[in-house]
Amino acid sequence: MLRVKFHVLGSLEVSANDRPVRLTGQRQRRLLALLLVNADRAVSLDTLIEVVWDEDPPTTAKRQVQNSISALRRLLAVGPAPEQPTIATEGNAYRLRLAASELDAGLFQNQVDEAQELSAAGQASQAAAELRAALRLWRGPALAGLTGRVLEAAAARLDEQRRAAIEECLELELRLGRHLDVIGELTELVATYPLRERLVGQLMVALHRSGRQADALAAYRRLRESLVGELGLEPGAQLRELHTAILKDENSVDALVSSASPATTASARAVPAQLPTDIAGFTGRVDHLKELDELLPDDPPGGATAAVISAIAGTAGVGKTALAVHWGQRVRHRFPDGQLYVNLRGFHPAGRAVHPSEALRGFLDALDVPPGRIPVGLAARSALYRSLLADRRMLVVLDNARDADQVRPLLPGSRGCRVVITSRNVLAGLVAAEGARPVMLDLFDPAEAHQMLVHRLGRERVGAEPQAAEEVITRCARLPLALAVAAARAATQPGFSLATLAAELRAAGGGLAAFSSRDPATDVRAVFSWSYEQLTEPARRLFRLLGLHPGADISVPAASSLAGVPDGQARPLLAELAEARLITEHAPGRYACHDLLRAYATELTHTSDANADRRAAQHRLLDHYLHGACAADRLLDPHRDPITIPPAEPGVAVERLADHEQAMSWFTIEVPGLLAAIDRAAQTGFDAHAWRLAWAAAYFLEGSGNWEPWAAAQQTALAAARRLADRSGQAHAHRSLGRVSVHLDRVDEADAHLRQAQHYFRAVGDLAGQARVNLDLCWISARQEQYRRALEHARKSLELFRTAGNRSGQARALNTVAWVRNYLGDHEQSLVAGEQALGLHQEIGDRHGEADTWDTLGHAHHHLGHRRESVTCYLRAVSLYRDLGHRWREADTLTRLGDAHHAVGAPKAAHDAWRRAVAILDELGHPDADPVRAKLRSR
Missing domain, CATH: 1.10.8 (Helicase, Ruva Protein; domain 3)
Incomplete structure (x- = not known):
């Protein structure tokens, strides 16, 4: 009889009659792993898609999963036995049916259950033996080698079951007097899991029984120092009682052996606690608190099939936030995986509301996602966030929401999660579509x-x-x-x-x-x-001027510029405002203001400050952002043709940035304020600042993949330049709109904008600008496979750069000539032009151009059959792009690197490069992702 066995307690393995069954590809392995950890339970198609693609799935994801399920069925159909494992279709879900004896996790659970029954019957020795047998089924960490949020969460659950079984087994063996036998194992386990209080308690008991009282007390001391130092927590009451008993050398130690359970254990994953401090003396709202209590999850979670949402609505100042925070603090123990909080600033009287993408960035940071793994695109961030919250029990408080669209990307899908939203509006859309429960808040009675x-x-x-x-x-x-x-x-x-x-x-x-x-x-x-009247006059003035700031928060240098005072004078004024609770320092050196207080400040500055003073303050603030952005942009690409900006007004604090890394960090933090400043400049008659700020932010926005904000800023810039009749400003705005339109796959719009840019650059006699536009037109022509026209644009660009004496531009144009020749099949000439470009780039220190040229040379070598040289060139380009933070170019080169690896017969390396390219392009929402995904499917 055929015997099929599945193994998930370690790496995923399948065997038939004790012979291994080969699984083909990561997709098949991931799907089978998810079906196995949910054995005999229906798994939805959406969940299966999520396990294969952690982030945005392709448009063909459903068909690909269905094909993979069919392949798994064929793989499992290895014999005629009626009891063999089968994958059944149930509506829009799949269920893997198999006996518990066919899955090591099922065997493990059965043996643990048997051990618990034996223990309850007083048969401690037999129960311990059964647990030891169960633990021998483990070959390593569950699902070892499989990655992805859904599978990692499932593996974490299995690993926790193993740890619980180990603790139960050790407790039984301590009851049986085997303390000498388990000291070594416990010592090793405590070193691995230093914050698991039950293990520490068991080690303390074993050491004490072995006459090692001092070592037992030292084990407690190490745990306490770790808990206090890392989490600000004391050990649980039961462990403290055990410690006291050992300290006094009391006979009650033995009685406490089974009660040294954890009051608190550190999770292997981040447990954020972002709720603000509860309101002292919170009162009233009894009925509303009861309404919120009805949302609490069962224990264990049950009933709900998705996250449960409550939407607290009411006018400003009615206490929506106070109610949400008070309730959250009161029930936080019901959410052991943590609490997330964000003020969405939906009704901020000046400046932009928090974009869902920004809020997700904060949540992913709190969940310990490394910065390099946080996607750029909203959909990708939302998918990663939902994956991380899958099967967790968390409270999410979304405060001060503007509308349903702002919060939808922030809603988890896990049934163990609860979401509380506050808003001045009744979010009827959420009530209708997501089943949110409205909680209406009125004035106090x-x-x-x-x-x-x-x-x-x-x-x-x-x-x-x-x-x-x-x-x-x-x-x-x-x-x-x-x-x-x-x-x-x-x-x-x-x-x-x-x-x-x-x-x-x-x-x-x-x-x-x-x-x-x-x-x-x-x-x-x-x-x-x-509060305002108790301030010193300089602090009052700064508070008033803060009403002119358009962003969600403000840095010390920006505040200094607003007030026209040095940083050293601004800092104590900001501290005075924070002490008066008129602003809050939500991050070191960054200050925010409640929306009603901002409205009050705005009113004050319009009634107390002269028009000329307000305009001067706005001018200084915009100068601060303009000079800071231009300086940061120069560090990101020192060879970008600069624009002319006027000197900063007296009193402006100009950012001092040292290197590329600091420039990237500055842009990352300040870009929301920059975008708001562009809008504010255009609204208040500072049109010259508006288009120049948009120009300064363009390179960062392009490199980081922020297409939509980039496009919106350039539309504002174009309108501002038109009002000024500034032909140079219109040229730059049209060119930037042309480039972003290519990224958004709007080629006709791109061509129209670039033609306009060319017209205005000619009108002002800007040869370098005309040359740059020709490079962009070359890019479009190549995308349309019109390579002869692309070569004409590249040559025209080179001619214009030579006439202008622009060496960096000449190098980039030479590289573009080489790049187009590759597509024309003239790879020898491509190498000649590419080597000239590379030498010039290296001579002038243009790392961006050098990266582009390594990519071009890699392409030429690849098609000339120089496989090793091709891979070497591509790897250099990828490394430079990664250092420069230019993600979409990194992905573009990774695609060609995969092609090169495939050509030399290295399919694993090829697939790795393509997968990395698809991951980046999907995060950026770039249309080139699907063609690269097709390579993964077909090869």
Whole structure:
């Protein structure tokens, strides 16, 4: 009889009658692994697609998976036995049916269950023996060698089951008095898992029984130092009790052997805890808290088939964030895999809301995804995020959302996750499409408002002046934010009576009666003024000017530029504002402002500062960004033809960047503010800044694959340059729009923009600009396989660069000539031109041009049959592109590197290069991904 066996407790292996069955390719291995870890459970087609492609799947993903399932069926159909494993189709899902004895994980679980029954029956020795037999089934880490978020999560679950079985077995053996036998094993396990308290407790018991009290205490001390130092936690109560018993050398140590269980263990994966601090004295909202409690997951998770979502809606200042954070902190123990939080700034009065891609970047950072593995594209980031949260139990709080589209990419798919969203709008789209449960938040009722004052000020003080307290509540219109600020005013002035506070509110320009209006931006003006009036005059001025800043947050140099003061003066002013809780330092040296406070600051600067002063501050801020962006751009590509920018205004803090790495970091952090500054410049009459800022950001946006923001910025730049009738600005904007249109596969638009750019560059006599456009037109012609026309453009570019005396441009044009000759089949001439270009690039130190030329030379050598030289050239190009952060060019060269490896009979190396290329192109959302994916399918 045929016997098929499957092994996942180690590397994935299949055998038939004890002979190995060969699995073909990673896709087949991944699909079979997922079906095995879900044996006898239906697995949806979407999940199978996700396990093969961690990020954006190809358009043919469904068909490819179905074909692979068919191949697996044929592989398993190796005999006529009716009980042989089968893959059944169930609707849009697949189920692998097999007996528990055919899967080592099933055998393992059966033996663990048997051991637990024996232990419960008092047969400790037999239970320990059964667990030892079960553990011998393991050959290494589960699913060793298979990568991907879904499979890694499944492997982590299996590995945790193994660790739990080891701990249970050791506990039984300690009960049987085998402490001398297990000390060595426990010592090794604790070294591997130093924060697993149960193992440490077992080691402490074994050491104590062996007469090694000092070593037992030292084991506890090492654990405590690690927990406190790494997590800020103390060991659990049971382990502390065991430690006390050993310290006193009490007989109760033996009684504690089975209770040295972990109160806290460190996970092998990141456990973020991003919730803000709970509101002290939070009060009211009893019914709303009950509504949120209904969302809590079962234990273990059950019922829901997807993440459960709650959408808290209400006006500004009504306490949406306070409710979400308070509830989250109250139930955080129900989410052992952590809590994620982001303020989406959906109703920020000045500047842009947080883009879902930015929010996902923060979440992926919190989940310990290395920066190099974080995709650029929104869809790819969202897919990676959902994969990481699969099978985790996490709370996700999305605060201050603008609309449903802003939050949809941030919604996990795991049924163990819960999502709480706050917004001023009722997110009806989420309620209808995603089944979100709306929670409507209104003003405090009178009892809740009174309770809040009691919590903040004390029952005695409020009870002593009931009428004054009632007036404060009335003038605050029971708005929680206003009540909180009013209570803070009273708390910081304990000598003031509540009657005095009520009188201040009455006299403050109509007091807080305005809180009953529908405009929350003005509701708290008088309340905010209390904090504002206590500032020094320089801090007040800086606070007002912050209302002019368009970005979500601001750096110290940008704030210095706004105020026109040195960094050394700006820092203490920012610290003063932070202490007054008018801004927060959310990251070292970066400050953010609540949206209502920003609106208040904006109002103040328009009522308190002269028009000329405001415009001067805006000018300094835009100069700060323009000079910083141009300096960073120069470090990214020193041979890019610079534009002329005016000197910075007095008082502008100009960024001092040392190298390429610092420039990349600066752009990465500041690009949201730069994009907002481009819009603000165009809106406020600083059109020259608008198009120049867009030019300065273009190279970074292109290299990092941010096509849509790049296109939007250049459209703004073009409109600004047109208003100025600035032909040079229009030329640069048209050229940049042409390049981004190629990346977006809008070739006709690209050609039209580049023709316009050529017209304007001719009009201003910019030979280098005309030459660059010819290189771009060459690129388009080559994409359309019009290689003779492409060669004409390349030659024209070389001629123009020579006339202009531009050596860097000549080198790049020579390389382009060589590149086109490759496509014309003239590879010998390609080598000649390419070698000339390479020498010139290396002479002037142009690493970008050198990378391009190594790629061209690799192509020529490949087609001349010089296989080794070809691979060497491509590898040099890939290395340079990676160092320069130019991802799409890296992917382009990796594709050709794969071709070269394939030509010399190295299919594994070829597939590796193509896979890396597809991964980058998919992350960038580039249309060239599908042709490269086709190479993987066909070879």
